[in-house]
Amino acid sequence: MQFLRKMAVAVTLAVSLVAPLAARAETVKVTDVLGREVEVKAPVERIILGEGRQIYFVATLDKDDPFKRIVGWRDDLPKADPDNYKAYLARYPDIAKLPTFGGMKEGSFDVEQAIALKPDVLFMNIESKVASDEAKLIEKLAAVGIPVVYVDFRERPFENTEPSMRLIGKLFGEEEKAEEFIAFRAAEIARVTDRLKGAKVDQPLVMIERAGGYSDDCCMSFGRENFGKMVEIAGGRNLAADLIPGTFGVVNPEQIVAANPDVVIVTGGNWDAYVPGGAWVGLGPGTDLAEARRKLANLTQRPAFAHTAAIGNGRVHAIWHQFYNSPYQFVAIQAIAGWLHPDLFKDVDADATLKTLHERFLPLPYKPGYWVSLEKVQ
Incomplete structure (x- = not known):
């Protein structure tokens, strides 16, 4: 009887250990x-x-x-x-x-x-x-x-x-x-869209160049999705919206010159593994922003951009390319909104939003380096 009782206890214990795993x-x-x-x-x-x-x-x-x-x-x-x-x-x-x-x-x-x-x-x-x-x-x-x-x-x-x-x-x-992340993302996008609904602002024409300087070709861009959509949500007009039928495509230099964009935004990243020493704008956590700014300035000298209103008015920016391939697009929307409508969004700090994202959801500490801008040409 004692043996049987021990066996029963052992079986019960085994079941109790396995049951939670089976339930999971x-x-x-x-x-x-x-x-x-x-x-x-x-x-x-x-x-x-x-x-x-x-x-x-x-x-x-x-x-x-x-x-x-x-x-x-x-x-x-x-x-x-x-x-x-x-x-x-x-x-x-x-x-x-x-x-x-x-x-x-x-x-x-x-x-x-x-x-x-x-x-x-x-x-x-x-x-x-x-x-x-x-x-x-x-x-x-x-x-x-x-x-x-x-x-x-x-x-x-x-x-x-x-x-x-x-x-x-x-x-x-x-x-x-x-759901917590989804709610956070939606609320941060709404900080931009809700304010634009009640504002009377012009929509600047934006040329967003995908991976500028990655190759000698000019110029990859976005249609009505991805960064193209981010520009629209942030209160701008995407130059390539009617030129690129899908998400990704190419805009000819002549089309950029003719459109004369008010703002130029280049996506950039550290692509030394793909194009060593390339003209791309290196952006990402902890990047050398002085070097990124120098390379962005070099890209503006290309014929497609050199004489545009964006260059003359100092409305040239670069932003981390990988916002296009992650659930963090809301941060890019805030950064772009600040560039397009600086007075309207002067209290919306995309850098602070990105820092909050790291603190609440990501295992790595935040390091700046995700965007850079040029100064107005005097």
Whole structure:
């Protein structure tokens, strides 16, 4: 009898230990931003990031340890955003050991490696959908029980950021934290849009150049989405809105000269890994702003910009490129609104907003360096 009682106690204890784990892991059905219904065992504990810069959204939900779920990621962060990568590496040195992947669109994503890592889910950006379909990625991973979920902060960020964050929050078991971030983002955007509703202001014409100086070509820009939409939300007119049918495209130098923009904004980043010593404007946490300003001034000497009203009036700015590919677009909107309507938004401090974002949601301390402006030519 004593033996049987001990066995009963042991079984009860085992059940009590296993039950919480069983309760935690359940299959949930979610709808990704492409409208696909996907079944995932959640909360997820092992994820692969189809793009390294997806750490931007992971960090907002897993502030204490943003890498605790990541078992592999694409290799783009050290090249596209080396300043943030170095900051994460200094705090979480084990990320140097994380398995890395090439890009789906480049055809260098290793499916076999992904399967071997046994992830609960693979996050992919929607711009990789065509390449994923061609490689039959979803079918190959589904055959071994690995779901693929698409998110988007780049192609249509003002349509897809909120549902993407809610989806990720559900899969992480962090719904409340996701809603907290969504509310913060919405409130910071409303600080701009609500004030513009009651104001009688002109809408300056803005030429926003994507990655100016990255190549010798002129000039990549944005249509009605992404930074193009940010300009409109901030109370400006996007020069390329009617010239670029999609999110991304090119504006000819002659079109810029003819339009004569009131404001020029260039997106920039530290791209030494891609274009060593290039003419790009290096921006990001802790950047050398004097050097960034010098390089921005050099870009204004190109024929497309040299004689525009923006240059003559000193309304030339550069902003961190990665706002275009993260859930942090609201900070860029505030910065742009301040440039377009300085009197109306003199009390809206985008720098303070970015600092608050770091304090409330991100594991890294805030360092300035995300934008720079030129002075008026005398």
